[in-house]
Amino acid sequence: MDLDHARAVAVEAAEAAGALLLEGTRGALGVRAKGDAGDVVTDLDLASEKLLLERILTAYPSHSVIAEESGVVEGAGGEWTWLVDPLDGTNNVAIGLPAYVVGVALCRAGRPVLGVVHDPVSARTLSAIRGRGTLSCPAGASSGVRLAPSYEPRPHGPLVAWTQGYAVARDDATGRVLRSALELGARRVLQLWAPLLAWAMLARGAIDGIVGYRAEVVDLPAGALLALxxxxxxxxxxxxxxxxxxxxxxxxxxxxAAHPRALPELLALLR
Structure with a gap:
């Protein structure tokens, strides 16, 4: 398996989907309810996912795919699985907030080996291959900078993002306790409705950490690999x-998840 080629496929697909989303957010969205937890889906989610699936399965027809809207698309080989989030931040887009990304990951035997997150708004793409660092590149560029964020303690506690899975109820006791601890001890707690955007911010050093509770499987591997x-x-x-x-x-x-120097303080808050 040529992971450099896989990264090229994933980056090109994510950036093409991002261009589709950027153009689509300028028009009517076609928003409708999704499930019973107040989530929504738009025509853009479906169009972006269709593009991503076509690109990935054309390049790797034997691979399996787990997609946000389509679920599991089985391939002939069980070793390689792609994860596709065609529009991470749908609720933001639905209210006109330009905070969303496209995410793609490739897992081997369940473990991520490639992660890509494209931000159409800033026109930047982050990508990582396990053991080879994380790159930040302008959209369409073939080269970029390797990320290695520094850390300086903030005077009033860390700046963190919170993310939780769709199935977490509003009255979930553990989730309520965790959020309360963060609100009391952190400088600020961001709830972005776009977990992959938070992972990208953490990998860049824009925030100090992320606390996730029962995170969605389609989001976690790509973002976690970028950060790691x-x-x-x-x-x-x-x-x-x-x-x-x-x-x-x-x-x-x-x-x-946090910079190693910020992690002890963040874990202490949660205890």
């Missing part, structure tokens, strides 16, 4: 080891 390859550390909520793969339950997808 930029030098970010990820732990379980109790400070123990964390596996960023696609196997396991929703409870296994609860985590704290």
């Amino acid at each position: 390859e930029a030098g970010i550390e990820i732990r379980a909520l109790d400070g123990g080891p964390f596996e960023e793969g696609i196997d396991g339950t929703a409870e296994d997808r609860s985590f704290v």
